[in-house]
Amino acid sequence: MHIITDVNEMQQRCLAAREAGRRIAFVPTMGYLHEGHISLLREGRRRGDLLVLSIFVNPTQFGAGEDLDAYPRDLTRDAEMAESAGTDLIFAPEAQSMYPGGYATYVDVEGITDTLCGASRPGHFRGVTTVVAKLFAIVQPHLAFFGQKDFQQLAVIRRMTLDLNLPVEVVGMPIVREADGLAMSSRNVYLSDDERRQGLALSRAIALARQMARDGVEDGGEILAALRALIDGEKDARIDYLQICHQLTLQEQARIDGDSVLLMAVFVGKTRLIDNSFLL
Ligand code: PAF
Numbered sequence: 001m002h003i004i005t006d007v008n009e010m011q012q013r014c015l016a017a018r019e020a021g022r023r024i025a026f027v028p029t030m031g032y033l034h035e036g037h038i039s040l041l042r043e044g045r046r047r048g049d050l051l052v053l054s055i056f057v058n059p060t061q062f063g064a065g066e067d068l069d070a071y072p073r074d075l076t077r078d079a080e081m082a083e084s085a086g087t088d089l090i091f092a093p094e095a096q097s098m099y100p101g102g103y104a105t106y107v108d109v110e111g112i113t114d115t116l117c118g119a120s121r122p123g124h125f126r127g128v129t130t131v132v133a134k135l136f137a138i139v140q141p142h143l144a145f146f147g148q149k150d151f152q153q154l155a156v157i158r159r160m161t162l163d164l165n166l167p168v169e170v171v172g173m174p175i176v177r178e179a180d181g182l183a184m185s186s187r188n189v190y191l192s193d194d195e196r197r198q199g200l201a202l203s204r205a206i207a208l209a210r211q212m213a214r215d216g217v218e219d220g221g222e223i224l225a226a227l228r229a230l231i232d233g234e235k236d237a238r239i240d241y242l243q244i245c246h247q248l249t250l251q252e253q254a255r256i257d258g259d260s261v262l263l264m265a266v267f268v269g270k271t272r273l274i275d276n277s278f279l280l
Helices: 007-019 035-047 075-084 116-120 124-139 151-163 186-190 193-214 220-232
Strands: 002-004 024-029 050-055 089-091 143-147 169-173 237-246 260-268 271-278
Touching: 002 007, 007 024, 007 050, 007 089, 007 124, 024 035, 024 124, 035 050, 035 075, 035 143, 035 169, 050 075, 050 124, 075 089, 089 124, 116 124, 116 151, 116 237, 116 260, 124 151, 143 151, 151 169, 151 260, 186 271, 193 220, 193 237, 193 260, 193 271, 220 237, 220 260
Parallel strands: 002 089, 024 050, 024 143, 050 089, 143 169
Antiparallel strands: 237 260, 260 271
């Protein structure tokens, strides 16, 4: 396994691999890997000939006052985990080489970026789509793997890939959870023991919503009211958003159906956790 920091070297290697007929599987991340990332790498290993992982804490997707500086980083540990999962190349550029002086180009997906995380974190998705478009241009992947925990991000990247005719198959992979139900996230390290316990309110809320849906409750408002009460029961939890939306348009739904997805972002202390689930 090789770690490459230089943008041109990375692009040359990937272009050569494509010309040699190798299928490039790509897992873009911000590092501090966990089992969720490893599940993407394993699927990439299974489906591709050359498995590329990028590790880049992308400054353009963080807003003022967010955790860019505090975001956990450990390239040595990440490299060990990536190698065990069969990664061939790690691309770990510096911010300066991704966004050199004079950089002026951004990718903006309209509409579905206005709600949910897009409403709470203005400019976030513009940063995500810009860096993913750049990474696609550098890595030239046939396949790119993203976790469904970032449900809206996955929808936005699918939209961008379709709209810009990018020749990449975007593959969404199921959420990986800790044994107690907490969705895996690099940001979980911010949680104290007590906050981590309170964070389980998100997966408990999902279980309750799915149970209500199975029991025949179709009124989204009734389900959300029950979930709000559950989450508000935790002293350090503050709901950022809690919505039931159509899985493709991300428009809110008053009545649930087979396309309904429950999406939530909840601050537990200072840490913002996100989670989601289909209801039926
Ligand atoms: O999901 C992430 O880790 C990031 O948003 C991504 C897709 C790697 C872009 O920086």
